[in-house]
Amino acid sequence: MYLNDKETRLLEEQANKIRIKVIDILEDAGSGHSAGPLDMADVFTALYFHILKHDPQKPDWPLRDRLVLSNGHIVPVQYTAMAYAGYFPLKELRTLRQINSRLQGHPHRESLPGLEVTAGPLGNGLGQAAGMALAARMDGKRHRVYCLLSDGEHQEGATWESAMFIGNQKLANLTAIVDRNNIQIDGYTERVMPLEPLKEKYEAFNWHVLEIDGHNFEQIISAVNEAKAISYQPTVIIAHTIPGKGVSFMEGKYEWHGKPPNKEEELKALKELRTLGGKIRSEGE
């Protein structure tokens, strides 16, 4: 399923709505991470509004595709995408990080239907995704498992234990998508602890590797389609993204990895994103 221009435009508009909402709820919450949720808004939009086989009314549908978020700290963008997809009312997003909320600061599987894993401590997603893919293969089920992970968590040993296992098991029903935004809390990944050459590392672990622009819907979707067509090995899509994408004063700045905007910054960001939304529409017309 490839995209026509109209579909692409609709996805871009949806992603922009998600970015606006993310800024809104992060400021409300008063704590959380900004850069990652903004830069993964396009990937989440592509997943929830085009790629995933899922039913927001039946989140436990056994044949659904599984979306495993490994770097749980970017969960505000997942919550927002889920709300827009119909898993729960948009107004519930205001409860993010508040007491008695289903929207925990880091995702908890048992708190909210539709979440597949509990995540936050880094390096734990890929292995859980492997277990799900293994179970699907044992049972002859056709659904797919998508694991989203950050670039920084490739410094965790467990990530490579899992990558080795998945390569060895040839779990072709598993697709990993790496948010290659080049930043982590303490700075740029290549300064903190270099990850490159990341592509070659995965290839050496017997994965099929694709590199894409993580803000280009055609590239995201065609990469996922290519991964689906490969039956003999797992695929990792290294999605190059701009941290803080869509908000100029956050873009590319690691300082925005782990903090939310204040009220003033929120208004500035929203103004930019709303203008961007207008731009997308006007370009499409």
Add this chain to the structure above:
Amino acid sequence: MLSKGQKLNRKMFQKNVEKTPTRNGYGEGLVLAGEADERVVALCADLTESTRTQAFAEKFPERFFQLGVAEQNMALVAAGLGVSGKIPYIASYATFSPGRNWEQIRTTISYNNSNVKIAGHHAGISVGPDGATHQALEDIATTRTMANMRVIVPCDVHEARKATVAAAKIAGPVYLRFGREATPVVTSEETPFNPGEAQVFWESARPQCAIVACGILVHEAMLAAKELEGHQIGTMVINNHTVKPLDKATLIEAARRCSAVVSVEEHQVEGGMGSALAELLAKELPTPQEFVGMQGVFGESGPPEALIQKYGMGSKDIISAVKRVIRRKR
């Protein structure tokens, strides 16, 4: 005297008592669990023979997964299997699992409430010659403090087998603790076993102290009780195999009858089964208690039985503890 209803091994007090490692019970139980339920799968991290996962791997190769020396990933893969309708059992040495992978177990198995059974092998100082690096003495503490987790410490091979089979029927995470060394058989095939139900294995007419033991030291507790009876000191011995959740009723009743307790475990006394007992009694029925176990030090290489003696966990140490605690009664 020996409790009648428990159908215990009458030869347990003899020098030539049959000895078998509790890990063998895991191996046998795993096959039985696999036969009973096709959702059971087994994972191992390069210790398939040693953890006795081998028999399952041979019988159900399509349900066995080799993870290599990667305990963190083993816990993660099991967590994913456990929320996908499988009943995974993961096996390694307890120092590595739940040692090395404690955080993965906490986040993805315990907090996730994934249906994973964690088999910690080579637990306790009775690992022997391998030395302190491989003698898990903290695992009861580190597992019992996790929400959603059950903790079972079988006393011999029969109970190990029954506990392994029973774990598959418990919904949610379970930690099972096994030893390496061949240790005396205390129970029999017919001895009842129900998770969460502590058992009275020895009961004198007028018990002055309840010896609450778990794991392979239940045998030492029985030897101590028999010898104490010869000195006209009556005791009860409770096989407290389920450390979490505790059988509160049985333990409180024993404390009420005896007004003194001694806990016995092959584990650090800080945070282990004895601590769990003390937490219960402090709240319900404050009772003088002595703690037999590792006293805040690491072990070392050596023959298992000699190590048990050197580090104060043998029957004579239990006898001393019983006498001490009786003196402390008001």
